[in-house]
Amino acid sequence: MKVELISYTPNPIEAIERAASTCYDSMPTGGKIMRHCYRSGHHSVLEFADFSFKISGVSRALTHQLVRHRIASYAQRSQRYCTEDGFEYVTPRSIAKDEQALARYNETIEVIKKAYEDLLANGVPAEDARMLLPNACCTQICVKMNLRALIHFCNERLCACAQWEIREMARLMVKAVVEVEPALAEFLVPKCEAHAPHSFCTESKSRSCGRHPLIGDVVSKKSN
Template sequence: MPESKLQVKLLTGTPNPVSLIYAAFRQCYSPGFAGDLWPRLVNGDVSRDEQAGFIAKVLESGHDSPIEHVSYSFAVQGVSRALTHQLVRHRIASYSQQSQRYVDESGFEYVLPPAIARIPEARKRYEDFMSMTGQAYRDLKAILQEHGRGKKANEDARFVLPQAAESKIVITMNCRSLIHFFELRCCERAQWEIRKMAWKMLKLLSTELPVIFQLAGPRCRRLGYCPEGEKFTCGKMPLQP
């Protein structure tokens, strides 16, 4: 079984995201109707720079709920089941994950932790185990099929698969949830694999919608200090005053 490689692809996002967020903010503070304002926004009567500037000013006040109207969808592959178990704890999101019940895992790929990869004897032991696990999966699947389980053999054989087994998943989150996700998962205290994925997602969005994501990242980036306390700080930012 080969080692998998992380890939993150932005599939799609809400059309006219800046205009939509601007219209939502304006609706909060204006007696007018956002539906009447909308054609002027998408036709450019109000410039994109003006819209973005207004959004940035309101966000500075802490009012950020209107950014929930915009969402983005990502396709991710080359991640472990260990990562996806962490990921789905972010509940204001939608997930569609590759099923081990229906997908044959006879030649499953796996994620190799860097700390193991750096130590030759650890890497060999790890890769030997993955090979043994793959053989066990194939043996169990064949035995189950011989005893009448047919296509359902996958759902029982999968119980031997490790957390390292590679998975593919589609993720959709709104902007507010994404910012919260980045605050937690871009932090140095986050587990290395989900942190790597989070930074790749953020890099894509920083280009796609900079008015919202150019300052996103770990909480210390927004706060200007580390909120984790002396025991947990990575030392890159001063502690909370």
């Protein structure tokens, strides 16, 4: 998996604070106004900074989940206009670590590859032959999110309940953003840490990773 930050709003915090300052007749403060807006729910100002990523070596299973995030822009490698002969594919760790499962997985992929290529060779258009392609098939996608959407994406997809591949991609997106603007790290967190220092898990007991107390426990302790 490769995640590249291909473009972004220069000085994103200043861009956000410049917009927010219009509301308060103030001047950018180096992060104070932005933090205040974030904490108070004035989130529309976070839309004034954009981040574009190029993502490759991920599965179609991942991108199907990614594009459910509607407040973003996408451009994905087409399986109609590009052919996928000899496609690369993602192998989950749960399969890679089991010799038998891995052999079964690889041999099935090889059968699919052969059938796909046979259909193309017989004149079937790529848009129809692709019906055979697996979720594991690697793809490339460009995604642009503003900071508000990126924070929401991280809240959902850095959570231990998110699927491992999209969680890994979210982690790499955060790494790339924090490299250019370290002060954004505190906002690009799983939802359990979105209200730090008051961290709590909103998942059920059986799904919670245990990193933070369950919201029910926090609330009942406070009301006792």
